[in-house]
Amino acid sequence: MNSDDDVRRFLDRMAAEPGYGxxxxxxxxxxxxxxxxxxxxxxxxxxxxxxxxxxxLGPNLLQASPAPAPAVPAAAVATTPQVARITCLGHGRSxxxxxxxxxxxxxxxxxxxxxxxxxxxxxxxxxxGWMVSVGFSDPDHxxxxxxxxxxxxVHHVAIGCIDPSIVGSSTPREFHRLxxxxx
Amino acid sequence: xxxxxxxxxxxxxxxxxxxxxxxxEVYARHAPEGIRLAYLLxxxxxxxxxxxxxxxxxxVGRLHFVRNPDAFEGYLxxxxxNLCKNHxxxxxxxxxxxxxxxxxxxxxxxxxxxxxYETIRAALLALPVRQRAAIVLRYYEDLPEGQIAEILGCRxxxxxxxxxxxxxxxxxxxxVLT
Numbered sequence: 001m002n003s004d005d006d007v008r009r010f011l012d013r014m015a016a017e018p019g020y021g022x023x024x025x026x027x028x029x030x031x032x033x034x035x036x037x038x039x040x041x042x043x044x045x046x047x048x049x050x051x052x053x054x055x056x057l058g059p060n061l062l063q064a065s066p067a068p069a070p071a072v073p074a075a076a077v078a079t080t081p082q083v084a085r086i087t088c089l090g091h092g093r094s095x096x097x098x099x100x101x102x103x104x105x106x107x108x109x110x111x112x113x114x115x116x117x118x119x120x121x122x123x124x125x126x127x128x129g130w131m132v133s134v135g136f137s138d139p140d141h142x143x144x145x146x147x148x149x150x151x152x153x154v155h156h157v158a159i160g161c162i163d164p165s166i167v168g169s170s171t172p173r174e175f176h177r178l179x180x181x182x183x
Numbered sequence: 184x185x186x187x188x189x190x191x192x193x194x195x196x197x198x199x200x201x202x203x204x205x206x207x208e209v210y211a212r213h214a215p216e217g218i219r220l221a222y223l224l225x226x227x228x229x230x231x232x233x234x235x236x237x238x239x240x241x242x243v244g245r246l247h248f249v250r251n252p253d254a255f256e257g258y259l260x261x262x263x264x265n266l267c268k269n270h271x272x273x274x275x276x277x278x279x280x281x282x283x284x285x286x287x288x289x290x291x292x293x294x295x296x297x298x299x300y301e302t303i304r305a306a307l308l309a310l311p312v313r314q315r316a317a318i319v320l321r322y323y324e325d326l327p328e329g330q331i332a333e334i335l336g337c338r339x340x341x342x343x344x345x346x347x348x349x350x351x352x353x354x355x356x357x358x359v360l361t
Contacts, residue, residue: 004322007350010303011323015219017228023214025207028236032206032243039244 109146209255210239217259223319224267226308234270238262260324261334264316271312306353314349317342 102109214235221231238259307315313335320331321342328339335342 007318007322007353010300010307011223011319013300014304014307015223015323017222023211023218025210025214028210028214028239029207029243031236032240035240036244 206243213256213259214239216256217263220260220319220324221263221267223307223323224264224312224316225270226304230270234263234266235259237266260320264320264334267316268312303353310349310352313337314345314352317345318349321346 217235217238218228218231221234222228225231225234241262242255242258307318310318316335317331320326320334321328326334328342331342332339335345337345
């Protein structure tokens with residue numbers, strides 16, 4: 001084993017160790033064809049199943065998929081074609097107000113719903129860089145307000161709640177961004 | 184590779200005509216050679232036969248994707264080596280296998296030549312499978328380093344290293360050195 005020839009001689013001798021008779025290919029061929037048939041049938045079955053699933057479920061999936069919506073900021077809490085309802089969670093002393101916004105032909109219809117009787121909160125809409133005060137929640141009833149449409153079909157608005165009793169730059173505000181589409 | 188083994192060109196069998204009989208002919212022609220290679224890599228004849236059969240089954244399954252039927256010998260050799268590597272992949276399997284073979288070395292030392300042969304045999308089978316495959320492909324199959332690297336999926340420099348370390352390990356055995 002000191003030379004390459006020693007290694008070769010050893011390997012040749014070891015390779016000749018088991019006596020090999022003639023090899024009968026028939027059983028191996030039969031096994032190969034069985035495996036081939038099994039693979040083909042499994043793949044075929046899977047393909048047929050896939051095609052059937054696409055044919056049966058495809059139209060439903062296409063109908064169920066929503067229309068591509070315009071890009072909405074990450075903080076969006078609601079995206080709906082025409083109507084959105086948000087709830088301001090409030091910060092500190094501000095309270096909770098629910099606001100429902102609906103897009104109609106004449107503009108945004110805003111309903112400020114009083115969730116906490118006896119307290120007041122301001123609801124406003126920021127649109128195209130301008131903030132529009134919708135009004136204060138009334139201690140006693142729900143208030144409706146219409147913000148005129150400016151001709152846009154898609155409204156990217158931010159609706160916020162604020163507690164007017166807190167005044168100053170550090171006044172806690174809460175914005176909910178959403179996208180509304182004209183009917 | 185021993186001189187009496189058939190060359191690749193002599194073993195070329197056109198596929199497509201009388202498919203089944205041609206496949207049988209290819210298997211009958213190449214199987215003994217494949218079994219010898221697998222036996223050198225495993226030291227177990229039954230396992231070697233299983234591996235060669237499995238390699239052939241895989242070849243038949245991929246027959247439609249084989250662009251060059253002349254390359255069957257290379258394909259068979261590569262598949263056998265890969266199957267051996269897979270077989271020894273789990274260290275526990277390899278360890279128990281080596282322990283079993285190491286136990287066989289002690290037996291049957293009547294012939295003065297047997298101890299050396301058996302010791303070398305055990306030492307070869309005790310090598311890591313990649314080193315063993317590199318040595319077998321280099322010294323038994325007479326393949327160039329580039330082709331061995333292709334089969335083992337490594338660089339030629341790695342093949343040189345594997346062979347050198349394997350041979351060095353074989354030379355560590357006292358009986359081998361004498």
